[in-house]
Amino acid sequence: MVRIAAWLAWPVFAIAVLFLLLLVFLAASLSCTCVDCSSYNASRAGIWKLAMCVEAFQLDCGRLPDQLDELISEVRPEGCAGPWARASDLRDPYGSRFVYRRSADGSSFEVRGIGRDRVYGSADDVTTSDRPWPWLETFWRRPLWDCVIVTLPWFSIPLGPPLWLMAAIVRRIHRTARRCEATATE
Secondary structure (H helix, E strand, C coil): CHHHHHHHHHHHHHHHHHHHHHHHHHHHHHHCCCCCHHHHHHHHHHHHHHHHHHHHHHHHHCCCCCCHHHHCCCCCCCCCCCCCCCHHHHECCCCCECEEEECCCCCCEEEEECCCCCCCCCCCCEECCCCCCCCCCCHHHCHHHHHHHHHHHHHHHHHHHHHHHHHHHHHHHHHHHHHHHHHHHC
């Protein structure tokens, strides 16, 4: 019985070490954020706000606007209430105007924020066509999960040996317990 109690200290120690490594992993992954998340998220919110304003214009006037300036215009089409947006709503957090594109047949549209680098079509652009409305974006495209996926391999390397050691210790405890039970029954 004393041998089993002595072996029980190792799994407890291994679990404590794994718990501390898990805390370090969580702290590192939570501190890892995108470079300019607040402006990126504000730009994303801005394009969806403008998309809703365009849809309100369409519901009110029966057509999509030709350009975003129609949303703030004092001169309105006949029978339309408006204005649907403010002039400040037409700029992204980086100071650039949102880009509005309407399809040739006038049935769909896209609002795009050109992002921090102010280059149209680059990786930091935010657009309404990124995902179909109203579906949520997948969890791994969120900035926090990008960091978790990137940092996971770096933390799984040191976690491998303690997990292997813990499994070996648990196997040893089971073997010892079986031997003790076998000797007790004889």
